[in-house]
Amino acid sequence: MSVPKLMQKCPFCLEPIIAGATRCKNCQADLSSAAKRQKTWFSQYDSFRVGFLTGLLFGLIVAILIYGHFYLTL
Numbered sequence: 001m002s003v004p005k006l007m008q009k010c011p012f013c014l015e016p017i018i019a020g021a022t023r024c025k026n027c028q029a030d031l032s033s034a035a036k037r038q039k040t041w042f043s044q045y046d047s048f049r050v051g052f053l054t055g056l057l058f059g060l061i062v063a064i065l066i067y068g069h070f071y072l073t074l
Helices: 032-036 048-073
Strands: 007-009 016-018
Touching: none
Parallel strands: none
Antiparallel strands: 007 016
């Protein structure tokens, strides 16, 4: 009777590999450094949506400043 091996997905190619592997059998990526990498606080918010909303907020602030400048100079 064999013990079932736990599987996980490769973080690079997303193919199933044996848990604890140091190299992916499909894409040959080095997984020893991937396991050491931790998600930083900022990386969980690194997405298109956050970038878009930040740009929108920045544009709104610039528009308010420009409007205020012209309103005060009249």
